Amino acid sequence: xxxxPDDGIVLTDEQKRRRRAxxxxxxxxxxxLVALFYAVTLVKGPAVLxxxx
Amino acid sequence: MSLVGExxxxxxxxxxxxxxxxxxxASVEDYLALLKPRVMSLVVFTALVGLLxxxxxxxxxIGFTALLCIAIGAGASGALNMWYDADIDAVMSRTAxxxxxxxxVQPGEALAFGATLAVFSVAVLGVLVSWFAxxxxxxxxxxxxxxxxxxxxxxxxxxxxxxGAAGAFPPxxxxxxxxxxxxxxxxxxxxxxxLWTPPHFWALGLLKSDDYARANVPMLPVVAGHDETRKxxxxxxxxxxxxxxxxxxxxxxxxxxxxxxxxCGAMMLMLAWRxxxxxxxxxxxxxxxxxxxxxxxxxxxxxxxxLADNLLARLGLGA
Numbered sequence: 001x002x003x004x005p006d007d008g009i010v011l012t013d014e015q016k017r018r019r020r021a022x023x024x025x026x027x028x029x030x031x032x033l034v035a036l037f038y039a040v041t042l043v044k045g046p047a048v049l050x051x052x053x
Numbered sequence: 054m055s056l057v058g059e060x061x062x063x064x065x066x067x068x069x070x071x072x073x074x075x076x077x078x079a080s081v082e083d084y085l086a087l088l089k090p091r092v093m094s095l096v097v098f099t100a101l102v103g104l105l106x107x108x109x110x111x112x113x114x115i116g117f118t119a120l121l122c123i124a125i126g127a128g129a130s131g132a133l134n135m136w137y138d139a140d141i142d143a144v145m146s147r148t149a150x151x152x153x154x155x156x157x158v159q160p161g162e163a164l165a166f167g168a169t170l171a172v173f174s175v176a177v178l179g180v181l182v183s184w185f186a187x188x189x190x191x192x193x194x195x196x197x198x199x200x201x202x203x204x205x206x207x208x209x210x211x212x213x214x215x216x217g218a219a220g221a222f223p224p225x226x227x228x229x230x231x232x233x234x235x236x237x238x239x240x241x242x243x244x245x246x247x248l249w250t251p252p253h254f255w256a257l258g259l260l261k262s263d264d265y266a267r268a269n270v271p272m273l274p275v276v277a278g279h280d281e282t283r284k285x286x287x288x289x290x291x292x293x294x295x296x297x298x299x300x301x302x303x304x305x306x307x308x309x310x311x312x313x314x315x316x317c318g319a320m321m322l323m324l325a326w327r328x329x330x331x332x333x334x335x336x337x338x339x340x341x342x343x344x345x346x347x348x349x350x351x352x353x354x355x356x357x358x359x360l361a362d363n364l365l366a367r368l369g370l371g372a
Binding site for chain 1: 076077078079080081084112114115118121173177181
């Protein structure tokens with residue numbers, strides 16, 4: 001006796017498209033964060049470690 | 054198409070029973086809508102003014118970082134507000150199409166999104182700009198989410214009066230990003246937005262009181278009636294108009310700002326008086342709409358004048 005294979009959740013094409021768009025947005029956000037830290041490090045120079053209140 | 058399961062409890066997302074995660078249909082635009090971009094524009098603008106009029110110099114990259122963090126922190130507050138208020142939003146015509154009540158974003162997704170952005174915005178502001186400014190930003194997010202959204206909004210008609218403090222902090226955070234402290238000038242900017250909030254939101258409340266009543270939100274027009282709301286709008290506007298002029302009075306701004314603040318304050322007063330006076334027929338709706346529309350212009354005009362006045366003074370052209 002065989003059971004039907006469980007394919008789990010199958011995404012529709014629209015869901016795949018939106019997931020891809022969300023993934024790209026997350027990647028871009030992380031890229032901006034990295035660029036921001038890089039730029040601020042350049043701007044502050046050695047003072048980057050000085051963080052007054 | 055709703056992806057929120059039948060058993061999903063929107064009223065208190067944290068306390069809801071486990072609902073099997075379904076594939077999300079949320080688009081990038083839905084996540085951007087969670088950030089309340091229109092509110093964010095006001096936050097960014099007032100924070101920019103606070104940052105630029107503060108004494109001292111800030112590198113453009115640092116200034117941009119501060120503004121970005123303030124904007125993201127405000128957006129995080131909006132997302133957490135939409136997560137908690139999804140049950141209210143679903144029954145109000147103005148908010149029923151928001152991503153969560155429309156079923157495009159699940160409550161847990163909005164909670165995770167808002168919480169992540171809140172933590173990151175505060176941490177990045179602290180690490181890259183100023184921990185004092187970061188502390189102010191974290192307090193603002195805390196105040197908006199826990200004090201206003203979770204406590205005051207559903208419990209008192211003074212909700213937007215006290216909760217308005219959250220919207221008044223951004224210029225102070227912008228200022229603190231440059232100076233690392235807070236003085237009289239940012240307190241005056243805070244007070245202008247704080248006193249502007251009641252006339253602004255109660256004008257909207259007069260127009261949408263049925264919505265608020267249906268959602269059981271104790272806005273002043275619902276609890277105390279339209280006439281009392283009109284009186285309160287006039288009282289707050291009577292305090293706002295001279296407060297708008299205060300930066301000139303205390304020597305923090307010049308004639309240009311003073312003239313704009315006086316003119317805009319007089320216009321606000323005239324429109325508030327019309328709201329108080331016109332209580333029958335179509336004039337009552339028209340008066341509230343005009344006050345609501347002008348109140349938006351008021352805060353942009355006053356802060357733009359403050360910025361222009363300050364720039365002129367720095368160029369040696371101010372009076």
